[in-house]
Amino acid sequence: MTANQRLFSLLILISSPILFYSQPILALNSSDSIDANATSFIRKSCGATLYPDLCYSSLSGYSSAVQENPGQLARVAVGVSLSKARSMAAYLSNVSRQADYGAEPRVASAVHDCFSTMSDAVDQIRGSQKQLRHLVPGAALFRLQMSNVQTWMSAALTNEDTCTDGFEDVPDGPTKTDVCDRVSRVAKFTSNALALVNNYASEGTTSSGNP
Template sequence: MRTQRIHLHHLLHSLFLFAAAFSPVATAAYDASAPTPDNGDTEFIRSSCNTTLYPDVCFSSLSRYANAVQQNPGQLARVAIGVSLSKAHRAASYISNLTHDADYGTSGSRAALALHDCFSNLGDAVDEIRGSLKQMRQIGAAGSGAGSFLFQMSNVQTWMSAALTDEETCTDGFQDVAECPVKADVCNRVTNVKKFTSNALALVNSYANKGMP
């Protein structure tokens, strides 16, 4: 139990540091208050989102960034990763609060264990998505050729796939838990996060298939 508490404390500390570092990504870098985007840019996002599993979620979350994206598939993938990172971090922070809630903590040992495991999995997903975003920012740097692009995109695809797997592991952990408020609450929230991660991965794959930065 002491080891588990130390592990949770470490994850909470990491998430706190991440929150401070990440906040400018979703605000300053992609300013939603920018002028009305060009219709062509908006349609580019709509058509790109049609290749994802959740096109409506994709378009509603990314269309506001049309000015920043324009018609650049790499920029669209970066923004999508940034949005999925924000969603995953928010869910991890919410679940970390639940782990300290007395009502949820006493709802049953199986539910409590699933909750703590879920928080750990989401912490891993946050790290993996953050690594993907960092790698995406390095793509197209001076001196990088086609081989470097494919290698970098392979890293991004691997990390985003791992993040999606970690999110799925979180919800899978509740399969044997009896129906209760914490199960419904957490599974609904994380299922929503999975949609953003899945969409981001689809846009990353589409960009990688183009074979050029």
């Protein structure tokens, strides 16, 4: 092999890795751009909620699923709200059982009532989630379905507020403070989800939200 041939072979070996790895790098940059657009969309959409920081922190992790789709964002927000409400209902179930042993009667009664209303909220949010998963194309039917979702999410939020209202006549104490603080936080997730549902419903079409 001549000196020129050896030099040519060496150049091929050096350039091959560059050619091989260039395409994945471009793909990664493209993916980063898509994720950045999605997170920007989520941040902007959360600006319409009462608790934008909580909205963004709880939903930004789902940017790859949401993309820039208001329907998907509403579905994810309702799903997060449902998860929080379920956890709260499970917590209240435990507190309710404990309150039956030695707790002040008004505390026990308020906890039982709170558990009941939170359970209703869970059912209503679950109904909203199911409806959002089975939207049928067509402007008139879409408006009817979204009206159902809005009604159920509003009712869920009302039930969560009712839970804390039930403690108004209960003396201050660790149980009252803990339950009210936890329920109030859950209600913020529900409020944010309702705002994003309202935003999606205002579009009046399923075209941007179909799975």
